Amino acid sequence: MSLTSETSDTSEPRPAEESRHAPPSPPADRSTWASLRPLVLRLHFYAGVFVAPFLFVAAVTGLLYAGSFQAEKIVYAHELNVPVGKSELPIADQVAAARKAHPEGDVSAVRPSPEAGSTTRVMLSGVAGVDADYTLAVFVNPYNGEVRGALEQYGSTGALPLRTWIDELHRDLHLGQVGRLYSEFAASWMWVIAGGGLVLWFSRRRSRRAIRGATGRRRTLSLHGSVGVWAALGLFFLSATGLTWSTYAGANITDLRAALGQTTPTVSATVTPGGEHAGHDMAGMEGMEGMDMGGAGAEKGGGDVGLNAVLKAARAEGLSNPVEIVPPADSSSAYVVQQIQRSWPEKQDVVAVDPASGEVTDEVRFADYPVLAKLSRWGIDLHTGNLFGLVNQIALAALALAVVLLIVWGYRMWWQRGRGSAFGRPVPRGAWQHVPPYVLVPLMVVIALLGYFVPLLGIPLAAFMLCDIALGEIAYRRGKRTYAPTA
Numbered sequence: 001m002s003l004t005s006e007t008s009d010t011s012e013p014r015p016a017e018e019s020r021h022a023p024p025s026p027p028a029d030r031s032t033w034a035s036l037r038p039l040v041l042r043l044h045f046y047a048g049v050f051v052a053p054f055l056f057v058a059a060v061t062g063l064l065y066a067g068s069f070q071a072e073k074i075v076y077a078h079e080l081n082v083p084v085g086k087s088e089l090p091i092a093d094q095v096a097a098a099r100k101a102h103p104e105g106d107v108s109a110v111r112p113s114p115e116a117g118s119t120t121r122v123m124l125s126g127v128a129g130v131d132a133d134y135t136l137a138v139f140v141n142p143y144n145g146e147v148r149g150a151l152e153q154y155g156s157t158g159a160l161p162l163r164t165w166i167d168e169l170h171r172d173l174h175l176g177q178v179g180r181l182y183s184e185f186a187a188s189w190m191w192v193i194a195g196g197g198l199v200l201w202f203s204r205r206r207s208r209r210a211i212r213g214a215t216g217r218r219r220t221l222s223l224h225g226s227v228g229v230w231a232a233l234g235l236f237f238l239s240a241t242g243l244t245w246s247t248y249a250g251a252n253i254t255d256l257r258a259a260l261g262q263t264t265p266t267v268s269a270t271v272t273p274g275g276e277h278a279g280h281d282m283a284g285m286e287g288m289e290g291m292d293m294g295g296a297g298a299e300k301g302g303g304d305v306g307l308n309a310v311l312k313a314a315r316a317e318g319l320s321n322p323v324e325i326v327p328p329a330d331s332s333s334a335y336v337v338q339q340i341q342r343s344w345p346e347k348q349d350v351v352a353v354d355p356a357s358g359e360v361t362d363e364v365r366f367a368d369y370p371v372l373a374k375l376s377r378w379g380i381d382l383h384t385g386n387l388f389g390l391v392n393q394i395a396l397a398a399l400a401l402a403v404v405l406l407i408v409w410g411y412r413m414w415w416q417r418g419r420g421s422a423f424g425r426p427v428p429r430g431a432w433q434h435v436p437p438y439v440l441v442p443l444m445v446v447i448a449l450l451g452y453f454v455p456l457l458g459i460p461l462a463a464f465m466l467c468d469i470a471l472g473e474i475a476y477r478r479g480k481r482t483y484a485p486t487a
Helices: 005-010 032-075 091-101 161-172 180-203 216-244 248-259 307-316 371-383 389-417 437-453 455-477
Strands: 106-111 120-125 135-140 147-153 266-271 277-283 323-326 335-339 350-353 360-364
Touching (some): 032 161, 032 180, 032 389, 032 437, 091 106, 091 135, 091 147, 091 307, 147 161, 161 180, 180 216, 216 248, 216 371, 248 371, 248 455, 266 350, 266 360, 307 323, 307 350, 307 360, 437 455
Antiparallel strands (some): 106 120, 106 323, 135 147, 266 277, 323 335
């Protein structure tokens, strides 16, 4: 990524009259790239200047989020960890202990202790004072039934209050649905800015890219471009994966996946009195940001085999830890047991278990997911720092820091470009007039299609073009219209 890196090529002194006359026709032997480069330069420069503040906020909050996983383990160590005992209590007894301490609400899910020394989580929905999108997680010592505490929990990764607060800051600045537009805007433009800077950087002569011995603006440009080149692949990835669950572009991506038959498979969670299951679908965990599944069947009752038998049936089907058990939503629903491991290798198998017989009525294996469903799952988990654990989180933190540095260097170059006479002297207009029609027309079609599917790219770009044309006409009428150089 190179936010405003290539503005240096227009910084060489030019006679005043060259920038004010109408753009001459480009020479016949002029290369396509030589015609296209000023347009890429202008887009890269202005996108960097105006989008950078949004990217800066996303990078800083993303840096905080990358560290929140480890911070969560420290802050909530008492709730998450217990001394290792000799044997664990049956899961039903652990739930009973949680319900004795917290009888409010309904049991919406249970996460048995995933490893020695970890607590069991019993999630309650419908608790007074807890938002409907959240659950109250009660932490139980699996060895003796001691309740270690209760905390609000959010999302399928089980984020506790600290990580949840940082996650929402990164996602929507705690402004709700309206705030989500900022992150979608940043993700929509990140790949454009990164791609433009990458192309411009590699188009420069190698001798002009050296940092050693450079000073002033050239050194800033070299640092900015070098870091941007190394970070570009990661920034493309963050942009693409960030858009997959955004408001508008994300909806288009979901529709496209549905049209291609690449949606995440679902398990049938409905059973009939005779034990046969029918068409009520229970989605896989992807995209579930908080659950409110009801509490029917959470504890063993009439006609219900209970949690112990359900967990045993799931284990028999190969569902190893960590797992989450979702109780039946009503009298015609099954238990759903889902693996919830987001680290490599992913564990996302899910089964439905008949509460009357304890038999598995349906199953979905992660190995059977369509290609795009797997890629979406891996992409989201890599983006959120889950896939490769601490290594993943360190890499995300490094990328976020790189974005912060790139933005600082980009604005510094903008300052230095004025050379004390015109702060942030912009790239001249008219670059598009030098692009051959056989390049310009297909390019406009591609931009229009991208703008349709990624509206927070297309709408701002169209607005910029209209404003730029209007300002150009005003400048023309005042005799001050400027054009991009032809060489």
